[in-house]
Amino acid sequence: MPLKERLTNDDRDELSESVDDLDAAYIQMLKDQGIDADLVKQFRDLSLETKD
Numbered sequence: 001m002p003l004k005e006r007l008t009n010d011d012r013d014e015l016s017e018s019v020d021d022l023d024a025a026y027i028q029m030l031k032d033q034g035i036d037a038d039l040v041k042q043f044r045d046l047s048l049e050t051k052d
Contacts, residue, residue, distance in 0.1 A: 015044050023047045 015031075016024035023044070030040050 015040060019044060019047050020051070 012024060016027045019027065027040055027044060030043065031037075
């Protein structure tokens with residue numbers, strides 16, 4: 001079993017291109033579950049604000 005696995009594929013959209021892999025995977029999961037796009041954008045913005 002590998003120690004590290006890639007969480008996302010290389011095809012990122014405008015919402016997930018500037019966040020880390022874990023947040024990108026979560027954004028994709030939110031979109032797959034049908035969460036409103038505005039809420040997904042809010043999550044992305046918050047994750048970017050807390051990024052050091």
